Amino acid sequence: MDSELHSLVLQLTNNMSQVVLGKPDVVRSCAIALLAGEHILLEDVPGVGKTLVAKSLAKSVDGDFCRLQFTPDLLPSDIVGSSVFNSQTNEFVYTQGPIFSNIVLADEINRAPPRTQSALLEAMSDNQVSVDGKTYPLPKPFMVIATQNPFEFEGTYPLPESQLDRFLLRISMGYPERAQEREVLLSHRKGEPVDELHSVLTGEQVLQLQAAVRDVNVEVSVSDYLLDIVHATRECDELHVGVSTRGALALYRASQAAALVDGRDFVTPDDVKNLAAGALSHRVISKGYLHGGQREASQAVIVRLLEELPVPE
Incomplete structure (x- = not known):
């Protein structure tokens, strides 16, 4: 790094x-x-x-x-x-x-x-x-x-x-x-x-950092863990709508940026896990909740899914 x-x-x-x-x-x-x-x-x-x-x-x-x-x-x-x-x-x-x-x-x-x-x-x-x-x-x-x-x-x-x-x-x-x-x-x-x-920071330095984010390495096992989370939302009985492919890309990019913020050139499973709720909860729709209660319900479901899914070594 x-x-x-x-x-x-x-x-x-x-x-x-x-x-x-x-x-x-x-x-x-x-x-x-x-x-x-x-x-x-x-x-x-x-x-x-x-x-x-x-x-x-x-x-x-x-x-x-x-x-x-x-x-x-x-x-x-x-x-x-x-x-x-x-x-x-x-x-x-x-x-x-x-x-x-x-x-x-x-x-x-x-x-x-x-x-x-x-x-x-x-x-x-x-x-x-x-x-x-x-x-x-x-x-x-x-x-x-x-x-x-x-x-x-x-x-x-x-x-x-x-x-x-x-x-x-x-x-x-x-x-x-x-x-x-x-x-x-x-x-x-x-x-x-x-x-x-x-x-x-100048605008050029921000663009330089954004380019560096794209170069942060994501191991296959970490990518698979990310996809496990995404597919779990699509198969969850508590959700009407699961995470889209754009949502998966968003979590992927956020994890790369988090690694750079922490001074690393590689993504860890914890990067993905820690960002999943903030990056995915607004991309799913919970059953039985509208507006005000939607955010809390969606986050609770995703947090529960994260607890159930095994984290790669």
């Missing part, structure tokens, strides 16, 4: 940890998603630091950052842009929307209607947007960090499976420990610490 690459990863996680206190797992998950070239969904009640996490990651990477506040009246053109008629040239000129940024915060994504949510689908899967029959590439690196409150239903639109499938990981923030919460109170006395953060 190239020590220089691992040093870059440490700079990123250490920089974020200066303001995201007591949440090393959340910081690590964000680093994994960024290095894998994918997107992440942060869930929990308001006020636990979801937006702070997104801002700290954006501040740590030297690039364009955009915050999109999703509301019921937000239109797809407010995200991807639109063609405007130029009276001087008698032509329609395309004006880029805020999606043309390196890191995009989709705040409270479930407050926008499905038509607006779908504006992100092509961007998140193909790193491009299509407007009026023309395709425009997005900048690299490109990452969407979305937030939502899974416990509030009034005025919200549950994310469809096709949208959830675009996120590499879906994780819950959780409340901080008492000691870390005391540090939060002290650090915020004079303002927002995230405003003082400086970038520690």
